[in-house]
Amino acid sequence: MATIAAVIASTHHPFYYKASTSTGADRPPFADEWVRKVEAFRDTLTRANPDVLVLVGSDHFHQLWLDNMPQFLVGNAPHYDANWYNEEREFGLPRFFMNGQQELSWHILRGGIDRGFDLAFSNELRLDHSVTCPIITLRPQNDLPVVPIYTNIFAPPLPQPKRFVELGRMIRELVESWPSDLRVAIIGTGHLSLELGGPRQFGPHGPDPEFDAKAVEWIATSDIERAIAEVSLDSLWMPGNATHGFMDFMLMMGVAGEGVKADYVDTYDLFHTMEAYFTWYLEATA
Amino acid sequence: MSRYLLDKFLYTIDRDPELVERYRDDPAGTVDWWERERANVLLNCHVGENSTWLKFDDAERAALVAHDYVKLYEMGAHPFLTLTLFIAMYERDFAEPLGFQLEYAQKLSAWREKPYPDITT
Structure with missing residues (x-):
């Protein structure tokens, strides 16, 4: 059966690419330290020697739209183009081409549906920065086949937080039951406190540092019970209007398992939002 | 009121890069054209399959024509799309x-x- 090489949870800051590649007067003062932290984070994936990446993220109203909105969707394609015109325009992101791992896509779809998770699928999916940011930060050579999984953290009615955890648990079980010798890294990106298009946006820190400190502790210790007890669809509005993206971190806690401490934790307090990076090596704890 | 149609x-x-510039340069003309020609287009479908019932109310139309993002926020347009x-x-x-993002927040x-x-x- 396949091996889970690493479980990685991260924020996805679309400005990293521009900040890290800028030079001279255009280079922001926080860029060098940010690059140092990201490269250290990258090493945690490189060391795991993965063959395949499962990438969990959330389409930002690019291909998934309100006339036909899935809650959870698995890409099932041999190839994926990635990044969109408005991401080039706003963030300077490059366009990508990525190969899919369609056998694993099918295994997750078939197995998930059979276990009661009625997953949507897409045979032609253009990916966005929620899943390309971790390629830029963690695997810039973009040399591994992927299975993208999208969650709806954007368009109410959203699934409940516990459903994200359950999906994470199931993704882990399905990867571990995939009849393959390959090493799979499961990488998911979400948000800590975040405001977009509201009065608290683009402050010197994330809009709710107190929430961020608690959330980092929950993730670092995979304290699912506590997170479920303290987080609801209503409460996630309080730290900022885009904080429902924290549910993708809860999904990754479901992958890591209740109470399993992350082997690597780092954060970086930036304008606009706090960056947070977590890696678990399940082989050592199995 | 139709938050869906605003969104x-x-x-x-x-x-659409061309429409971004058109809406910047001629908001009234773009909103008028869009409501007549595009509001009822079912995305990815031939125009023969258009919807028949979508239209802005006066306040929505006025907010879009005025580029009034504060009003759009108050109306519940999706803040990510507006931003x-x-x-x-x-x-x-x-x-x-x-600079613009901070003025927007202000x-x-x-x-x-x-x-x-x-x-x-």
């Missing part, structure tokens, strides 16, 4: 990085201690 306008303009499109139209007019400051508007569609 559909923002979404379909934002994803993304208005950055595309106005960021270029500010010398400082994040203009919404009366909402800082209030609950968020309902964005459900």
Whole structure:
């Protein structure tokens, strides 16, 4: 059966690419330290020697739209183009081409549906920065086949937080039951406190540092019970209007398992939002 | 009131470079054209399959024509869509990085201690 090489949870800051590649007067003062932290984070994936990446993220109203909105969707394609015109325009992101791992896509779809998770699928999916940011930060050579999984953290009615955890648990079980010798890294990106298009946006820190400190502790210790007890669809509005993206971190806690401490934790307090990076090596704890 | 239609306008303009510039330069003409020609287009379908019932109310139309993103926020247009499109139209007019984004937050400051508007569609 396949091996889970690493479980990685991260924020996805679309400005990293521009900040890290800028030079001279255009280079922001926080860029060098940010690059140092990201490269250290990258090493945690490189060391795991993965063959395949499962990438969990959330389409930002690019291909998934309100006339036909899935809650959870698995890409099932041999190839994926990635990044969109408005991401080039706003963030300077490059366009990508990525190969899919369609056998694993099918295994997750078939197995998930059979276990009661009625997953949507897409045979032609253009990916966005929620899943390309971790390629830029963690695997810039973009040399591994992927299975993208999208969650709806954007368009109410959203699934409940516990459903994200359950999906994470199931993704882990399905990867571990995939009849393959390959090493799979499961990488998911979400948000800590975040405001977009509201009065608290683009402050010197994330809009709710107190929430961020608690959330980092929950993730670092995979304290699912506590997170479920303290987080609801209503409460996630309080730290900022885009904080429902924290549910993708809860999904990754479901992958890591209740109470399993992350082997690597780092954060970086930036304008606009706090960056947070977590890696678990399940082989050592199995 | 149709939050969905406001969002559909923002979404379909934002994803098309030509329409972003057209809406920046001629908001009244673009909103009028869009409501007549595009509001009822079922995305990815031939125009023979158009919907028949979608239209703005007067306040929605006026907010879009005025580029009034504060009013759009109050009406419950999806804040991510509004922000993304208005950055595309106005960021270029500010010398400082994040200058427009910070002005945007300031203009919404009366909402800082209030609950968020309902964005459900």
